[in-house]
Amino acid sequence: MSRLDRSRPPQGGSARAVRFPPIERHRFANGLEALVVVARHAPLAMVQVLTPAGTLEEPLEKAGLATLTASLLDEGTAHRTGPEIAAAVEQLGGELGTGANWDLANAWLQMRSRDLGLGLELLTEIVTAPELPEHETERLKQERLAELLRRKDSPETLAEVTILEAVYGRGGPYGRSILGDESTVARIGREDVAAFFRRYWGLAGGHVLVVGDVDPGEVFRRLEGGLGATPAATSPAPTVFREAPPSTRRVVIVDRPHARQTELRLGKAGLPRNHPQYLVLRLLSSLLGGKFTSRLNLNLRERLGLTYSVQCSFQPRRGPSPWVVRAAVATDATAQATAEALAEIERLRTEPVGARELAETVDYLTGTFAYTLQTLFDLAGRLEELVAFGLPDDAFERQAEQYRAITAGQIRQLAEEMLDPAQMPIVAVGPAAELEGALAPFGEVSRISAA
Amino acid sequence: MTGVTPQLVRHRLDNGLAVVVERDDSLPLVAVNVRYHVGSKNERPGRTGFAHLFEHMLFQGSQHVGTNDHFAHVQRVGGVANGSTSRDTTTYYETLPAEHLELGLWLESDRMGFLLPALTAEKLENQRQVVMNERRQRVDNQPYGRASERLFELLYPAPHPYSWPVIGTMEDIAAARLAEIADFFRTYYRPSNAVLAVVGDVDPDAALLAAERWFGSIPDGAPPPQVAAPSPTFAGPLREQSQEPVQLARIYRAYPVPPFGRREWYAADLAAYVLADGKSSPLHHDLVYRRQLATSVGSYVYGTELDAAFLLVATVRPGVEVVRVEEALDAHVARLAESPPAAPDLERARNRITHQLFDGLQRVDRRAELYTELALFFGEPERLATEADRYLEVPAGAISEVAASLLRPERSVTVVVHQGGPAA
Numbered sequence: 001m002s003r004l005d006r007s008r009p010p011q012g013g014s015a016r017a018v019r020f021p022p023i024e025r026h027r028f029a030n031g032l033e034a035l036v037v038v039a040r041h042a043p044l045a046m047v048q049v050l051t052p053a054g055t056l057e058e059p060l061e062k063a064g065l066a067t068l069t070a071s072l073l074d075e076g077t078a079h080r081t082g083p084e085i086a087a088a089v090e091q092l093g094g095e096l097g098t099g100a101n102w103d104l105a106n107a108w109l110q111m112r113s114r115d116l117g118l119g120l121e122l123l124t125e126i127v128t129a130p131e132l133p134e135h136e137t138e139r140l141k142q143e144r145l146a147e148l149l150r151r152k153d154s155p156e157t158l159a160e161v162t163i164l165e166a167v168y169g170r171g172g173p174y175g176r177s178i179l180g181d182e183s184t185v186a187r188i189g190r191e192d193v194a195a196f197f198r199r200y201w202g203l204a205g206g207h208v209l210v211v212g213d214v215d216p217g218e219v220f221r222r223l224e225g226g227l228g229a230t231p232a233a234t235s236p237a238p239t240v241f242r243e244a245p246p247s248t249r250r251v252v253i254v255d256r257p258h259a260r261q262t263e264l265r266l267g268k269a270g271l272p273r274n275h276p277q278y279l280v281l282r283l284l285s286s287l288l289g290g291k292f293t294s295r296l297n298l299n300l301r302e303r304l305g306l307t308y309s310v311q312c313s314f315q316p317r318r319g320p321s322p323w324v325v326r327a328a329v330a331t332d333a334t335a336q337a338t339a340e341a342l343a344e345i346e347r348l349r350t351e352p353v354g355a356r357e358l359a360e361t362v363d364y365l366t367g368t369f370a371y372t373l374q375t376l377f378d379l380a381g382r383l384e385e386l387v388a389f390g391l392p393d394d395a396f397e398r399q400a401e402q403y404r405a406i407t408a409g410q411i412r413q414l415a416e417e418m419l420d421p422a423q424m425p426i427v428a429v430g431p432a433a434e435l436e437g438a439l440a441p442f443g444e445v446s447r448i449s450a451a
Numbered sequence: 452m453t454g455v456t457p458q459l460v461r462h463r464l465d466n467g468l469a470v471v472v473e474r475d476d477s478l479p480l481v482a483v484n485v486r487y488h489v490g491s492k493n494e495r496p497g498r499t500g501f502a503h504l505f506e507h508m509l510f511q512g513s514q515h516v517g518t519n520d521h522f523a524h525v526q527r528v529g530g531v532a533n534g535s536t537s538r539d540t541t542t543y544y545e546t547l548p549a550e551h552l553e554l555g556l557w558l559e560s561d562r563m564g565f566l567l568p569a570l571t572a573e574k575l576e577n578q579r580q581v582v583m584n585e586r587r588q589r590v591d592n593q594p595y596g597r598a599s600e601r602l603f604e605l606l607y608p609a610p611h612p613y614s615w616p617v618i619g620t621m622e623d624i625a626a627a628r629l630a631e632i633a634d635f636f637r638t639y640y641r642p643s644n645a646v647l648a649v650v651g652d653v654d655p656d657a658a659l660l661a662a663e664r665w666f667g668s669i670p671d672g673a674p675p676p677q678v679a680a681p682s683p684t685f686a687g688p689l690r691e692q693s694q695e696p697v698q699l700a701r702i703y704r705a706y707p708v709p710p711f712g713r714r715e716w717y718a719a720d721l722a723a724y725v726l727a728d729g730k731s732s733p734l735h736h737d738l739v740y741r742r743q744l745a746t747s748v749g750s751y752v753y754g755t756e757l758d759a760a761f762l763l764v765a766t767v768r769p770g771v772e773v774v775r776v777e778e779a780l781d782a783h784v785a786r787l788a789e790s791p792p793a794a795p796d797l798e799r800a801r802n803r804i805t806h807q808l809f810d811g812l813q814r815v816d817r818r819a820e821l822y823t824e825l826a827l828f829f830g831e832p833e834r835l836a837t838e839a840d841r842y843l844e845v846p847a848g849a850i851s852e853v854a855a856s857l858l859r860p861e862r863s864v865t866v867v868v869h870q871g872g873p874a875a
Contacts, residue, residue: 004664006565008522010557013550015650016479041477042805042813083740085728091795093802112806139743146746146769149698153594251816258696260591261584292522292532301521305580308588328588330580359526367529370478371546375813451699 018355018370020382023393024216031204035383036216039376045212046112046376047120049127050226050387051199053105055178056239057317060171063187064180066100069196070141072109073098073107073126077134080125082136096122101178103238103318103388110376113213117222124227128342132197137190144185151179152451155263155328156255156288159429162448163265163324166252166425171242173270174322202233207387211379243405244269247423251445255432262331262430266341268423270323272388273316279369279402280414281323285312287353287361288344288412295327295344304340306333316385323418335438336425342442345424350413352408366400459833460655462662466671467643470662471822471832472655475815481651482815483555484548485563486823489639490539491619491677492612492757497626500582500619502625502868503536505635507578509543510534514565518574521558526553538613538828546816549652556665563645564669568638572629579624586618594665594697598866601691602703605864606760607683610740613758639818645670645864648822650815680757683707687861694871699746702769703866706858708761711754712829717760718845718853723750724800725792725850726783727763731799734763734783742780744771756828773867778829788855792846805839 024036058065075082089096095112107127111119151157168175179185208227212221220324247268271281282290287386288297289312300310310327313448329337372378382396425443427434432447439445460472494501512518525532530547543562545555553701590596600616607613647666649658708719727734727750738745763784767776791798811817822832 004668006557006561008515012552012554013527014549015548015550018479039477041475042809044809046814083731083736087795087799089728090731091799091802093799093804093806095806108808110806121460139740141745143746146699149769150746150766153697153699155592241799263586263592293519293526298519301581302577305577307583308581308585328584328592330587360523364526364529365829367527367548368531369529369530370480370548371531373478374480374815375810432688 005219012446018373020373020396021379022362023383026220028223030228030230030232031234032206032228032232034210034220034228035387036214037211037379037383038214038215038216039211039379040380043213044110044376044378045116045214046108046110046380047123047209047386048108048209048211048380049123049205049206049358050104050106050234050384051203052238053196054100054238055102056080056102056151056173056241058196061184062180062192063176063184064178065188065192065196068144068188069177069186069193070098070100070105070107071140072136072193073130075140076131076133077125077129078131085122085126087168088118092118093220094152102174107383116214120222120226121176123376124230127201127203127228128227130197131191132190134190137193141185141188144179145182148179148182155256155429157258158450159263159265161324162251162252162429163267163425163427164322166250166387166427167247167267167269167322172190172245174244174319184223193383196231198237201236203227203230204234206232209380209383209387211369211376219308222381235416237320238295242272244305244320247425249422249424249426249443250444251426251428251437253432253435253445253447254427254429255447256450257430257431258296259331259430262334262335262428264327264329264437265427266325266338266424267427268323268419269320270314271418272319274318277414280406280410281418282360282415283313283315283365283403283406284411286324286346286365287357288312288348291364293360296341298418299344300327300337302339304336305331306337306340315422316389318389330378331434334354334430334435335441338439338442342421345415345419345421349412349419352412355408357363358405358408358411362403362406365402369396369400409414458655460659461832462659464642464663464667466667466669469646469826470659471646471826472519472653473650473822474653474655475650475816476652476820479549479652480545480546480815481549481552481555481649481653482550482818482819482821483559484542484544484648484816485537485559485645486540486542486827487640488539488822488827489541489644489675490537491615491617491819493583494612494615496610497623498631500617501631501635502541503619503626504578504582504624505632506534506536506541507582508570508575508632509525509562509566510572510649511578512569513561514568515561516558516569520731524558525552530555536617538617542820542823544816544820547653552653552658553661553665555720556661559647560665560669563666563804564638565650566640569634570629571630575627575629575632579627580628582618582624583621586624586645589721590616595695595701595868598693598701598703598868602705602736602864602866605685605689605691605866606705606707607758608685611681612678612684625640630712637672638674642666643667643767644675646823648819648828650819650822650828657711663676667771671866675708678757683758685864687864688863690865690867692869694869697868697870699769699869700773701868702763702767702773702780704780705864706761706764708752708759709856710756710759713852714845714849715857717841718849719759719802719857720752721804721842721845722787722850722858723752724759724803725796726750726787728803729799733796734780737783738765738776740777744768744776761855773869775793777865784854784858787851789851790859791851797850801842803841817845856873
């Protein structure tokens, strides 16, 4: 054995190819499309139904309707009450969930693969024939109102809601919570839910995703006689929010007089998922604040000790989703943290990223691909992204090559075009008395109350 | 356990380091997990939070790894890394593309064998500030943040080593000295006080050889001092209340139970699942759904090593009196003590536990951390394969016996956070 050299990292063998598992597709006569991916490493299966019933379709004055509708699906059908549905799923050990985001709504069930038949039956029942009972609507509205109250205690949630309002304008698309607020939720009635369900939960434009330890032939056969055979209405074409109104630099302080720390946010409208520069923005965001060795983390945390966590991120959406820098900082360091974060953003606009830093970020983003494909949730999430944005089946496998083609010049150009600090509102959730003076140099300060 | 047939290879190096390897070729990944048998329970009063602060220092480089290079080395090959500290153990891990196994072993062996030359006062000062911000973020600036700390102070009265929080107090974090970091390292960070697990798309024999190569020459030392675990003694029921600037009141209830691994522990964990896991559980169905007294209710058993704790947490619906929710919790616990759970409730609890185990085992990093935990606590990483059976073997009667003997009012500690107090 040769003498061990600890002075530098051992070189790994050659990289092994990571393939996204094959996707089998089938479209049923009623318009529903099924996507099946086999993953046999655990005796589990997951089924997810996707429909275009997202939050962007709800009327502004009834914000929260899409999520409330989704949450009512499993609260009773022609055959079972809500508690009976919960008991049926939970006795198998399974988990059932429903929800909506800006672009679509879903209902999903994870169970042991041997229980797939019963699982499909239950899911079919709740997405095609929910009763949407009056008393459950009222109960869930009360639960939602209590949840909205609880969120006022969370400094992170206050910061998120406030930065969205500051970037997109209050009430505008993406400028509000998908849960709605006290006044909009109070306006929602059972008839609104029923109408929204009828209009947007039509399965003709919908998808069903099945992943896990399953036989695709058997899945298609079961769907053929089940979800694929139900009469399915076509939902209207999805609403598209293409361009965000311009935002301006200002400072919004959410006052929590006795807070022990300040939640800081800087935000800007980002790019839609299908924008040609989408991966450039992902790469830029990772380099700036998406990994431990990002510029923001190395500077604000590892050099200055101002924070435990600082990062920047954005989610894929059909419209220009929010691009947000987040940090929880010691209150007396809020101005310094803000200045440092802005300086890091400015540096992206003025200096080209070095070749080594660029290559390392690309290697991180492409090298972690296998890590993000481990669970049924991971795989279903990827399929959901394909479906939501109409991406080709090889979209993820092609990303490595696409990332490698991105140049330092493209990053700098995107930063110049998109990340103008003069258009970035700043939100600080903490003691206003201490923050107002400190943040005044960053823009016109307004103060709102936390509760 | 059906569906899980781990092919484990085990070996103990001459210096005492236990090594566990499992091959899993589902994806070209490898998880490396090193767990040391030291946690906040090994701290002394006045230095709470030390084990966790120490964990941060292990990411600040070692003799052959530069200050910020640990993450850089991992991320540039497409890996992820982190660490975590609990009451009983401290864990360090990387998940890497499988061909980079040796990178993980190099990094972990360098900090196990060659940490001290890289320690500086400047790094300690920086991480002290980071950890103080972590405490603010996770505890001080969170609603109800102090309540669970108070609950454990009451449940495990000092000098019980579980009486203080893992993150420590601000005062103690401020007090830590560089020389103490070095002492702590020499005392606890030695091969025979640790377990290495490697799980993934690797050849087990080659992985064992690689482990031997990187870790084999690290010298061992004297066994670290053992921590005494005084049995929790308090004359209950204990109940404390506070007013805080929160919108909804919340009840935290705890009972001491035997440590993780005992038969009674599994029975207690099943009792927790029976009572409150899922919408169809009796507590959720009654308190949240039917009577609408609470917005949420949960029940958990901590898997700690010296003693464990059974927890009930309920958030009170606006306009509902806290005492009504407390009475309802008491009534459900009393009912379980009087008669075994109904068959559907027991079936639900067993199936949910099994399902969640399978769900976690999909991840190589999760498997690796379970192996190191079971190896450190019991010397038996293979126990993972029979973990579900331990639950299935618990008869319904044992669940009510545990409820009757352990979940008695005089063994309970309650902390109630009422709405009010100064505005946040």
